[in-house]
Structures are given as structure tokens and as C-alpha cells.
Amino acid sequence: MQGMDAEARSELARLRARAYGPEADLAGDPLAWARLRELEELERRRRAESTSPIVVQGASAPAVNAAATDAAATDADTAPAADTTSDLSADEAEERPERSPLVRRTRTLWLWAGSLAAVAALSSAASIAATTFAPVPRTAGVAQVDTLRPDPAVDTSALGTWGFDSADVAGYTDFHGLTAFAGSTAVDSAGTRADCLLLVDTAIIPELGASGAFQGGYRSGACGAGVFPATVEFVVTPEMPDAFRERFPVGSSVQFVRDGERVGVFSDAE
Numbered sequence: 001m002q003g004m005d006a007e008a009r010s011e012l013a014r015l016r017a018r019a020y021g022p023e024a025d026l027a028g029d030p031l032a033w034a035r036l037r038e039l040e041e042l043e044r045r046r047r048a049e050s051t052s053p054i055v056v057q058g059a060s061a062p063a064v065n066a067a068a069t070d071a072a073a074t075d076a077d078t079a080p081a082a083d084t085t086s087d088l089s090a091d092e093a094e095e096r097p098e099r100s101p102l103v104r105r106t107r108t109l110w111l112w113a114g115s116l117a118a119v120a121a122l123s124s125a126a127s128i129a130a131t132t133f134a135p136v137p138r139t140a141g142v143a144q145v146d147t148l149r150p151d152p153a154v155d156t157s158a159l160g161t162w163g164f165d166s167a168d169v170a171g172y173t174d175f176h177g178l179t180a181f182a183g184s185t186a187v188d189s190a191g192t193r194a195d196c197l198l199l200v201d202t203a204i205i206p207e208l209g210a211s212g213a214f215q216g217g218y219r220s221g222a223c224g225a226g227v228f229p230a231t232v233e234f235v236v237t238p239e240m241p242d243a244f245r246e247r248f249p250v251g252s253s254v255q256f257v258r259d260g261e262r263v264g265v266f267s268d269a270e
Helices: 006-020 030-050 066-078 090-131 157-162 202-207 242-247
Strands: 143-148 178-186 193-201 217-223 231-235 253-258 263-269
Touching: 006 030, 006 090, 178 202, 193 202, 193 231, 193 253, 217 231
Parallel strands: none
Antiparallel strands: 143 263, 178 193, 193 217, 231 253, 253 263
């Protein structure tokens, strides 16, 4: 095998410095890695050839009689094992440190791969942070205390004077002094309709006149919009019906949410 010339040895030294030195940068250059492996293989073969025994053509080993051979074999079997490390030639002893760069190369590759993974993780986290937001629940920590269902026995005829079709309005059983009504009505001049929810003081429902005017008492209402349900919410005041204030103390908050035919009741007093 032809030995390495000075230029090849110099190139090998430069590539090793780039691969294993303190400022290693060979990880991103696959062609340079391939060239380094090629030169290291040439160097390894050169060292192996320099340590091979030289055989003189035509020379023959001196004859040894059978008795001497047997004696030597016996001595070899009974003699203590020799320290094989002393048989290493100077070139072989020098070759051992050449293996350490392989360890450094593996460490460099792992560090490089780890750095790429870290960059990818940071980029992914930054993307998530830029495209997400903190959710805001509608009734965070507020308990649902009841569910109202339609009661066909409730008279809904008075709602016709408010723009509701009384035949299409659902009434609900008295709930601690309040009666709920659910129906749809036009909410603009273009005739856009929306589902609405009304709460009326039960005691004044019989007093509704032909004009639909109330003679006092609590009333409140709201309409939904598309997928957003009709919701009526308020703080309980001393003017609320007695039965309602007994169930929900003054100053507490109550919310009624329409869900199709059902109405959910929520309170922060629970």
C-alpha cells in the first residue's frame, strides 16, 4: 500500500482539527467527513504495513529436532503467562491514542443532534405561544343549581303583545317567584329573528294589560345570536320576589341560559 505523502498528512491533520478540535465544525460537511474517514483508513493501513515482519526470499528457518520441539512445548505449557503488553511494538503503542478521536467524534455528533432537537423544540414552543390563547370559560367555578323545562299549563297569551307568537312561546313553571318564557322574535327591521328568553315576576303576569305594560315587579329578557344562547343574568336585589331572595341571597349572582327547550340556572351562591 502506497504511503501517505506530506500533503495528505497535512490534510488529515486539518480535518481532524475540524472534527475533534475545540471549534469542531465538520458535522455539517458530509463530504469532509467522508474524506476524513478515507485518510484515516490510509493512515491505519500505513501503520499496519510498517509493523509487519520482513521475510527474506529464499531464506529457511534452522532445523529443530523433534526432541527440542517437544521440550519447548512442555516448557511453554508449564511456564507462567508472559505479559503480552510488552510485545507491542513502538508503532502499535502509538496507534492506541488514535482511537480516542472516534469517541470524540461520536460525542460531537450527539451534541450536534441534541442541539438540533433543542432548536426544534424552541421553535415549536414559540409557534404554539404565538397561535394559542388562554381560554375564558363562561361560568368558571359557578355551579348549575337547576334545569327548567317547559310546562304546557303556563298561559303564554300575554306574550303576543311583545312581538312573540304566543303559539310558539314556551312557558316554564314558577321558579321561586319568577316565570321564564322562551320564544323567537324579530330583532331588526329586516325581520331577522332570534331565540329569546324572558323572566317575569310571577305575581304580575295576570295584570298584563292589552298593551303589554307591566304594573311594577321584576322583568328582564335577552336574545341569543347564532350559536350564542340567550342569557339573562343579574345580581339579586331587595326588590326581587321574597321566595327568590330566600333561595338566593341578596348580592349573589344568578344566570339563566337557554339551551333549546331547557333553561339552565347557575348561581355563585352555591
